[in-house]
Amino acid sequence: GAGVSQSPSNKVTEKGKDVELRCDPISGHTALYWYRQSLGQGLEFLIYFQGNSAPDKSGLPSDRFSAERTGGSVSTLTIQRTQQEDSAVYLCASSFQTSTDTQYFGPGTRLTVL
């Protein structure tokens, strides 16, 4: 079956603009994760969904970041009033049920804020 997909693959925006990043998890996976990876760095956890609810939002770096998940499937990560330090690759992953299950990652969205 299809893997995790993300769109867009690349996004260039101007400082102060809002952006939306989309993640389509593997069908049937109830857990969904968002990470951020800056150049040459490890993965920084942002948020974890179990179904449509987010039991852990502790990784969101500021109130400019928000995420939602509808129908237990597609998720959208929104960054408002983007800043240059938001430039990074945003990775989405899904797993069957819990965070101990294997995470399957999408190809990521490369965000560049000018």
Added chain:
Amino acid sequence: LAKTTQPISMDSYEGQEVNITCSHNNIATNDYITWYQQFPSQGPRFIIQGYKTKVTNEVASLFIPADRKSSTLSLPRVSLSDTAVYYCLVVGAGGGNKLTFGTGTQLKVEL
């Protein structure tokens, strides 16, 4: 807060066995240890997972001592295509901030 520590980089040659150790002193009782591999411009990919003792699959082995405060990923007979970043992840079913992968270990395999 669970934290993992790995070497920043390792070098090896084709055909050698590579062992990468991860320290996780604050591991909790219900945490599992999972290793992922990441190539440039790709998302991480699952390699192996374990809870205690030894786990082996077709690509790697994972050794976990009794106190579970560390783990060692063993890659037998590496090839050039094993050049990648390897991450150790320690996480329980509740997820949360333990889901931070850290900086990982950059493995470089040469001829």
